[in-house]
Amino acid sequence: MLQFLTNLNWVSVLIAFAVYFVLGGLWFTLIFAKPYKASLGRDGETLPNKPIFIVGPAICSLVITVTNALLINALNIDTVGGAIEFALIIGIGYLVANTVNIAINPNIPRPIFYSVISGAYHLVSILIASVILVLMK
Template identity: 40%
Template sequence: MIDALTQVSWLAVALATVAATVVAGVYFGALVPQAYQRVLGRAGQPAPAATPVTAIGPVVCILATVVASAVLVAALDLTTATDAVVFALVVGVGYLVAMTFQIAINPNMPHPLRYGLLNAPFFLVTSLTTSLILVLV
């Protein structure tokens, strides 16, 4: 598995990270901002002020996910678009969507299932996008 690090396409990692960051901006900034506020129980409240953590943190998390996926893509020797889609669905559903629901299901989340359902499409789309880039670039 350590050998897979030498096979990672760092250009693909960079492109996938940028692509996922753009998808996040469009999804959460343009497509679902009001719905997101509602599932957080913050409907009608002003958005919290941006901080370095809220500005940079998501990009760092996306990068970590993309690097982990890149290592797995290399270790598994995935080379086709079909490989990428299958990998994306396994990672997207098995890890990303499942963890979204797991994080949401707690007493502090006012609408955990709605939160998971709202976030799941983002994670599936980014998993598909990044996996295709990692395999095909």
């Protein structure tokens, strides 16, 4: 599978990564800022803005995007419909499921609400990123 690394269109990977990462910034700080804070039990608070909260998600988004590009190439997905089907399977099967699993702990006061907000972000992001990866393959 690693031989596919040399066959990737790295421009498409970087564009898909940028969309994934920037959408996350917008999703959690502008679009769903209030509901996100409420899901964390931190209504009305200003959430900390340390470098780890920017660098960490950037690295994770990049790893997810590269992994998706590898899988898309290995599975020979070359249509938008195939990209959407792939994104729904991976998005729901891994990203959303993992988000729900992470949320179900005593530190997240509203785990289902958190799961909906964060899981939806990952699902939308992987849909967009997968379509970009296939269109620019």
